[in-house]
Amino acid sequence: MPARMALVMALLVAAPCARAADLPPAPRTLVTDQAGVLSGAVREQIEQRLAAHEVGSGQQVLLWIGRGTGNAAVEDWVARVFAAWRVGRAGLDDGVVIFGFVDDRKLRIEVGYGLESRLPDVTASRILREVMVPRVRVGDWDGAARTGVDAVLKVLAGGAGPATEQGRDRLELSWWQIALAAAAALLFLILLITHPSLAVQLLFTIAAGGLPGNRRSGGMGGGGFRGGGGRSGGGGATASW
Amino acid sequence: MKKLLWIVAGVGVLAGIVLTGTYNQMVTLGESVGAQWAQVENVYQRRADLVPNLVETVKGAAKFEQATFTGVAEARARVGQISAEGLAKVVQDPAAFERFQRAQDGLSTALSRLMAVVEKYPDLKATEGFRDLQAQLEGTENRITVERMRFNEEARKFNTRRRSFPTVVFMGFLGDRFAEKAYFQAEVAARTAPKVVF
Numbered sequence: 001m002p003a004r005m006a007l008v009m010a011l012l013v014a015a016p017c018a019r020a021a022d023l024p025p026a027p028r029t030l031v032t033d034q035a036g037v038l039s040g041a042v043r044e045q046i047e048q049r050l051a052a053h054e055v056g057s058g059q060q061v062l063l064w065i066g067r068g069t070g071n072a073a074v075e076d077w078v079a080r081v082f083a084a085w086r087v088g089r090a091g092l093d094d095g096v097v098i099f100g101f102v103d104d105r106k107l108r109i110e111v112g113y114g115l116e117s118r119l120p121d122v123t124a125s126r127i128l129r130e131v132m133v134p135r136v137r138v139g140d141w142d143g144a145a146r147t148g149v150d151a152v153l154k155v156l157a158g159g160a161g162p163a164t165e166q167g168r169d170r171l172e173l174s175w176w177q178i179a180l181a182a183a184a185a186l187l188f189l190i191l192l193i194t195h196p197s198l199a200v201q202l203l204f205t206i207a208a209g210g211l212p213g214n215r216r217s218g219g220m221g222g223g224g225f226r227g228g229g230g231r232s233g234g235g236g237a238t239a240s241w
Numbered sequence: 242m243k244k245l246l247w248i249v250a251g252v253g254v255l256a257g258i259v260l261t262g263t264y265n266q267m268v269t270l271g272e273s274v275g276a277q278w279a280q281v282e283n284v285y286q287r288r289a290d291l292v293p294n295l296v297e298t299v300k301g302a303a304k305f306e307q308a309t310f311t312g313v314a315e316a317r318a319r320v321g322q323i324s325a326e327g328l329a330k331v332v333q334d335p336a337a338f339e340r341f342q343r344a345q346d347g348l349s350t351a352l353s354r355l356m357a358v359v360e361k362y363p364d365l366k367a368t369e370g371f372r373d374l375q376a377q378l379e380g381t382e383n384r385i386t387v388e389r390m391r392f393n394e395e396a397r398k399f400n401t402r403r404r405s406f407p408t409v410v411f412m413g414f415l416g417d418r419f420a421e422k423a424y425f426q427a428e429v430a431a432r433t434a435p436k437v438v439f
Binding site: 075076079120121122124125126129233234235236237238 | 284376381387
């Protein structure tokens with residue numbers, strides 16, 4: 001009997017994981033419109049705005065418009081998608097995604113843990129209800145997307161976070177990283193004395209390629225999206241029309 | 242004879258290494274479950290903090306629904322009692338876990354009744370204050386769903402590891418320290434969700 005119960009429990013718990021395969025892959029751009037409701041110009045314009053916001057604040061804000069979430073509840077689906085895309089920076093969890101589901105007639109703003117105090121549920125709900133829904137209702141997706149993104153960015157700009165990932169990284173050198181760097185420098189000096197040509201060659205290789213660990217997290221500056229490891233806990237709001 | 246001694250010593254050392262690795266892994270997994278439990282507690286606390294404000298707002302417009310208000314107040318009091326018992330050990334003790342879940346589900350039911358009552362008062366529903374509270378409540382309920390789901394995932398990882406070989410062999414020696422974790426069940430109310438008729 002306990003074994004059977006355990007099996008039932010395991011199935012119950014495992015069921016949500018089986019659905020993970022249905023989730024859309026992480027987008028490559030900050031703005032995604034699978035339903036084809038945005039005009040090209042507006043999509044480009046919002047992409048630029050969001051990219052500029054990411055460069056300035058480090059926060060990742062995405063707009064994603066799709067047809068629907070299938071059988072899954074919107075909130076549940078969105079929480080899984082956010083976790084899979086890893087929106088926002090690791091540790092800071094400063095990502096926001098504005099979702100639109102054309103067939104389900106639903107909008108949702110999902111807020112990363114780190115921005116819950118900056119963009120509380122009430123604010124997210126008001127942006128949806130007062131700014132986006134009235135425009136979507138009359139078919140003006142361009143207007144809804146533009147004003148919705150503007151409203152979210154305006155709220156997020158209300159306070160200053162750490163500017164960029166690198167600024168943060170620099171402060172976090174621990175003692176062993178310093179020790180490692182010192183050891184590397186010492187080895188290099190020894191190499192310089194014993195095999196000068198080899199040492200110079202090594203220096204050029206490093207300078208040209210950059211050390212793998214020091215690369216920027218990609219997608220910054222020129223638009224585009226790459227998940228930074230941020231998480232959300234179901235904060236935000238949903239609205240329908 | 243000496244060779245046998247070496248073999249025994251070798252097996253002993255190997256068992257020691259495996260045991261240490263297993264133990265540390267169980268500690269790590271147990272910590273993850275504990276951390277996720279803290280998240281669950283946070284979101285439930287967030288809901289409990291929201292209740293007085295919500296009740297006050299509804300009370301202002303719907304004076305004659307005393308039974309519903311009493312129901313919410315009682316359910317919240319039960320949640321408070323469970324919290325006072327000490328939440329830290331709830332993860333360790335399946336019976337306490339069950340009590341915790343029952344109390345929280347009771348509050349869920351009472352709150353959904355309260356929100357159903359509001360349907361009768363369109364004036365209240367239209368006020369900005371109520372809409373904000375509704376947004377907060379919805380957000381909080383959603384957080385609860387998410388954190389409960391994540392707790393179940395962490396507990397499943399822990400239990401799977403605990404039941405698999407060779408971990409299960411060592412678990413006998415360690416006693417209750419790594420007892421199996423309980424899961425959150427789907428709410429009874431959620432299984433028989435009332436249809437909202439427009």
